[in-house]
Structure formats: C-alpha cells, structure tokens
Amino acid sequence: MDKKISIALVGCGRISEKHVQGIKAHQELTLVSVCDIKKERSDKIAQETGAKAYTNYEQMLDAEKPDAVAIATPNHLHPQMTIQAARRKINVITEKPMALSLSDARAMIDECKKNKVELFVIKQNRYNPPIQKLKEAIDKGRFGKLYLGTIIVRWQRPQGYYDQDDWHGKLLKDGGALLNQASHHVDMLRWLLGPAESVQGIAERLGRNIETEDTALAIIKFKNGALGLIEATTLTYPRNLEGSITIQGEKGTVKVGGTALNKIDTWEFADIENEDDNIKNSSTDPPNVYGFGHQEVYKNVVDCLMRKNACHVNGEDGYKTLELIMAIYKANREGKKVTLPLDVSEGVHLNRF
Numbered sequence: 377m378d379k380k381i382s383i384a385l386v387g388c389g390r391i392s393e394k395h396v397q398g399i400k401a402h403q404e405l406t407l408v409s410v411c412d413i414k415k416e417r418s419d420k421i422a423q424e425t426g427a428k429a430y431t432n433y434e435q436m437l438d439a440e441k442p443d444a445v446a447i448a449t450p451n452h453l454h455p456q457m458t459i460q461a462a463r464r465k466i467n468v469i470t471e472k473p474m475a476l477s478l479s480d481a482r483a484m485i486d487e488c489k490k491n492k493v494e495l496f497v498i499k500q501n502r503y504n505p506p507i508q509k510l511k512e513a514i515d516k517g518r519f520g521k522l523y524l525g526t527i528i529v530r531w532q533r534p535q536g537y538y539d540q541d542d543w544h545g546k547l548l549k550d551g552g553a554l555l556n557q558a559s560h561h562v563d564m565l566r567w568l569l570g571p572a573e574s575v576q577g578i579a580e581r582l583g584r585n586i587e588t589e590d591t592a593l594a595i596i597k598f599k600n601g602a603l604g605l606i607e608a609t610t611l612t613y614p615r616n617l618e619g620s621i622t623i624q625g626e627k628g629t630v631k632v633g634g635t636a637l638n639k640i641d642t643w644e645f646a647d648i649e650n651e652d653d654n655i656k657n658s659s660t661d662p663p664n665v666y667g668f669g670h671q672e673v674y675k676n677v678v679d680c681l682m683r684k685n686a687c688h689v690n691g692e693d694g695y696k697t698l699e700l701i702m703a704i705y706k707a708n709r710e711g712k713k714v715t716l717p718l719d720v721s722e723g724v725h726l727n728r729f
C-alpha cells in the first residue's frame with residue numbers, strides 16, 4: 377500500500393478522542409470520515425479534523441470506501457458493524473469487548489477471514505511500557521516457575537454513570553464489571569500466563585441498579601500450572617483506587633498498577649539485571665484510565681496493513697479473552713468449576729450471570 381491508509385470512525389463519544397489522536401499520530405493514516413447517530417457529535421469531530429461527517433454507518437461505508445473502519449460504538453453494535461464492514465472488504469479496528477457472546481465473536485472472525493480483511497481488537501494497555509517490560513521478563517524466564525497472577529480492579533462507577541445513556545449496565549448492550557471495565561486486565565492475565573484450563577467464579581450485583589454484575593471474583597487454573605485470581609468491582613468507595621496486575625514466580629515478583637496499568641509498584645528478581653536500577657522510569661502517568669496506548673494500536677495498524685507485519689491483537693486473541701470471561705459467568709451460574717474451551721454454541725447470551 378503506497379498511499380495513506382484511509383480510516384473512517386464510527387461512534388463519536390467519550391473514547392473517540394483517543395482514536396482521533398491515535399490516527400493523527402501517524403502520517404501513514406488519514407481520518408476521512410466520522411459517523412454518529414447524534415449529528416452534533418460527528419459534526420464536532422468533523423469540524424476539528426476536516427473529516428466528512430455522517431449519521432448513517434452503512435451510507436458512510438458505501439460513500440467513503442475506507443481502507444479501515446474504527447468502531448467505537450456501544451458494545452453490542454461491534455459484531456453487526458464489523459460484519460457490515462468486512463462484507464465491503466474494509467478492515468476493522470474494534471473497541472473492546474469485541475462482542476457480548478462467543479457466537480457473535482466467531483461470526484466476526486469468520487466474516488473477516490472470508491473477506492480477507494484484518495480484525496484488530498483494541499487492548500491498548502498491552503503496549504504500556506511497564507507491561508511490555510513485564511512481558512519481556514516472563515518471556516526471558518526471569519520468574520522461573522510462574523506461580524500466581526492477580527488482577528485487582530477497584531474502580532468507582534456511580535449510579536449516574538450507568539444512567540447517563542441507554543446502554544451502560546445493560547445485559548445485552550454493555551456487560552458488567554468483568555466484560556466492560558476489567559476486560560483489559562483479564563486480557564492481560566491471559567496474555568501473560570497463557571491459556572486457562574479451568575475457572576471458578578462468582579458475579580453479583582451488590583450496589584447498583586443495573587442489569588449486569590457490579591462485582592466479580594474468580595479463581596483460574598492455567599495450563600502451565602500457575603493460578604490466577606481476579607477481583608473486579610465498580611463499587612469502590614470513594615473513587616478508582618486500584619487497577620493492577622501482579623505476577624509472582626519462583627524467582628521474581630512484579631506488580632504494575634497506576635491508573636491504567638502504567639506504573640511499576642514492585643519489581644523484584646533474584647537475578648538482577650542492569651535495567652532493574654532504572655526500571656521505574658518506564659512508568660507513565662496518563663490523565664485517565666484510557667491511558668496512552670491507542671497511538672500504539674494505530675502503529676500496529678500501519679505495520680500490519682502497509683508492511684504486512686502481524687496484527688498484535690486479532691479476532692482470535694479477542695475471542696480467547698471473551699471466552700475466559702464467559703467461563704467465569706458460566707461458573708457463577710452453574711455454581712461449579714468450568715473447564716475451557718467453551719462450546720461456541722453454548723448460548724447467545726452466555727453473559728447472563
């Protein structure tokens with residue numbers, strides 16, 4: 377591809393600014409159009425960027441024929457919008473979670489494969505410098521035997537957050553604390569420790585008037601023998617207090633926390649390496665929980681579409697994280713340990729808890 381990669385953006389809400397910044401950061405990319413059913417939202421970004429504004433997604437795709445579409449609409453719309461783009465041979469960059477059911481996620485993957493287009497699932501925190509360092513340390517074997525991975529998401533989402541629109545906290549449009557808020561952290565645990573063998577879990581609605589869970593706990597056994605622990609809640613008083621991942625092994629312990637998995641809190645290894653002295657310099661300080669990673673996601677889009685390098689978080693990767701979350705919901709519903717993989721046909725609404 378010699379010319380710039382043209383990108384259309386659908387969904388001009390809270391996260392859209394991160395997409396606009398991520399696209400602008402790369403000269404190989406150009407934002408050609410934006411779409412939102414709320415006209416004032418697409419008009420605003422269009423005025424700021426010079427992109428063309430639309431209020432109808434399919435009309436935008438047909439008129440602009442972009443190389444790729446970035447989907448930043450409510451969660452339940454990701455599958456349908458992905459399939460509509462793939463059928464027009466348009467590459468897809470979708471926000472997390474890719475879907476709310478395994479069958480929808482599989483349909484997205486199949487349609488993209490059939491039409492030979494890429495499917496990128498956004499997990500921007502994987503690119504955070506402290507997380508990259510942690511992944512490197514695991515890959516180099518610095519932990520020795522891996523024992524335990526723990527994620528803690530102690531966030532605050534007041535009732536007003538759920539009441540502000542028609543999709544947050546809805547079972548079939550959003551997903552709860554695990555599927556929405558903690559999905560980055562669950563993805564991280566799976567990415568760092570590998571495939572899960574089985575899970576036990578409990579998900580409850582303890583404090584909010586919503587359809588989904590606001591709190592979930594889970595225990596995971598990974599195929600490599602390590603154990604995993606998940607605590608995720610949107611009820612933490614009085615504000616977001618922690619979003620962290622800790623990996624413990626035979627010869628090392630690392631904890632990465634901060635607002636968006638961006639700060640090294642603990643970095644201890646039996647075998648000391650030169651970089652350890654300055655490791656805390658890799659911490660960053662983003663202004664909010666969205667972090668800085670969308671720029672890196674778009675760098676991968678350039679590398680993949682222009683230079684044919686691998687897509688870092690593709691549909692299959694997004695599917696595996698979704699499957700782990702669905703397994704926790706299933707364990708909660710059935711009150712027993714659940715073994716992976718799950719059957720894709722197990723139900724469209726597996727996220728019921």
Ligand SMILES: NC(=O)c1ccc[n+]([C@@H]2O[C@H](COP(=O)([O-])OP(=O)(O)OC[C@H]3O[C@@H](n4cnc5c(N)ncnc54)[C@H](O)[C@@H]3O)[C@@H](O)[C@H]2O)c1
Nearest residue numbers: 387388389390391411412413414448449450451471472666
């Ligand atoms: N990667 C991250 O860290 C991160 C952070 C926040 C949100 N998200 C994800 O981004 C997506 C959007 O979240 P948000 O917080 O920006 O939500 P939002 O509600 O602020 O924005 C969504 C926008 O989509 C528009 N929309 C709805 N239906 C549409 C349609 N049919 N066609 C065109 N536009 C439509 C809405 O009008 C709204 O402006 C969600 O999937 C969410 O999970 C990801």
